[in-house]
Amino acid sequence: MIMDEKHLLLLIDKYFDGLTDLNEERQLREVLKDKTLDNPAVNELRAVLSYVEMASEPDDSKRKATLTSSADLWRKLTVAASVIMILGVAFTLLTDRNQYSECNTMIACRHYDSPEKALSLINSQLFAIGAAADDVADDIADDFRIIGESIEDEFTTF
Amino acid sequence: MKDRITLTLLFIISALVCFATEPPASLKYLDGYFSNNPDASVTVVMGKTLKSYDLDEYRGLTLVHSPESAILLETAVKKDAAGAIDKELAYRQGNLYYAFLTLPTVEDGKYRYIFFLNQTLAKGNKLILIYMKGKASADKIKKMIKK
Numbered sequence: 001m002i003m004d005e006k007h008l009l010l011l012i013d014k015y016f017d018g019l020t021d022l023n024e025e026r027q028l029r030e031v032l033k034d035k036t037l038d039n040p041a042v043n044e045l046r047a048v049l050s051y052v053e054m055a056s057e058p059d060d061s062k063r064k065a066t067l068t069s070s071a072d073l074w075r076k077l078t079v080a081a082s083v084i085m086i087l088g089v090a091f092t093l094l095t096d097r098n099q100y101s102e103c104n105t106m107i108a109c110r111h112y113d114s115p116e117k118a119l120s121l122i123n124s125q126l127f128a129i130g131a132a133a134d135d136v137a138d139d140i141a142d143d144f145r146i147i148g149e150s151i152e153d154e155f156t157t158f
Numbered sequence: 159m160k161d162r163i164t165l166t167l168l169f170i171i172s173a174l175v176c177f178a179t180e181p182p183a184s185l186k187y188l189d190g191y192f193s194n195n196p197d198a199s200v201t202v203v204m205g206k207t208l209k210s211y212d213l214d215e216y217r218g219l220t221l222v223h224s225p226e227s228a229i230l231l232e233t234a235v236k237k238d239a240a241g242a243i244d245k246e247l248a249y250r251q252g253n254l255y256y257a258f259l260t261l262p263t264v265e266d267g268k269y270r271y272i273f274f275l276n277q278t279l280a281k282g283n284k285l286i287l288i289y290m291k292g293k294a295s296a297d298k299i300k301k302m303i304k305k
Binding site: 115119 | 193201202203248303
């Protein structure tokens with residue numbers, strides 16, 4: 001929009017008086033884009049408007065940066081949650097193998113897969129372990145008895 | 159930078175999980191090591207068969223007339239005993255005769271137990287090594303062996 005200098009100066013005065021409307025301010029911005037205009041009032045307005053724009057710009061960029069970082073965070077959280085979920089599913093599938101029964105027994109290099117054979121061997125192993133555990137318990141009891149008798153003898157001597 | 163921290167944390171957590179579930183040294187001898195030994199009886203049971211015992215896994219090895227293998231098993235059991243949270247060890251003639259170990263829990267609080275018996279130090283001729291994993295408590299396991 002082309003504007004004569006007199007009207008421009010009046011509009012600038014009106015701007016500094018705070019009486020311009022949005023339409024007039026838009027007109028002023030358009031006019032100020034013309035770099036050939038060289039007038040102290042115009043230069044002053046140009047400085048003020050560029051300062052106002054500069055001051056408002058960081059807010060926008062900050063907001064954009066905040067939005068971007070929060071979007072990034074959500075993206076990372078989503079990826080992390082997906083990884084954890086995949087690991088969880090894999091772990092469950094791997095451990096669920098135990099739901100299936102498996103009995104493998106090797107006796108003198110011969111393979112048996114019957115649960116009866118496995119349970120028979122388990123019973124024999126546990127029986128031997130149980131007998132040994134009893135022996136160990138008896139040994140401990142014997143030790144206590146011997147210690148007890150020694151202490152008794154000691155006191156009897158006194 | 160945040161990506162690197164996240165990756166590093168993931169790596170550390172994975173490493174911790176791997177170390178936490180490191181298998182016991184004795185397991186080596188219950189996983190096919192003696193499969194071709196005619197003096198060995200090996201049994202591996204998993205799943206439904208063990209449900210009544212509250213166990214998920216049972217691995218047992220019986221070696222007859224093999225006193226030379228005792229040192230292998232004894233060394234592994236002693237290594238596991240070092241990391242056990244509860245242990246009963248009995249020695250005869252300077253060698254490990256009987257061991258009952260409770261290892262640190264893994265996988266949703268499941269217990270792991272190791273039994274070892276060297277009958278050649280008494281009147282028998284058997285070496286027995288057992289590994290069990292499941293929800294059964296140590297008391298339940300002891301009752302089981304005394305049936």
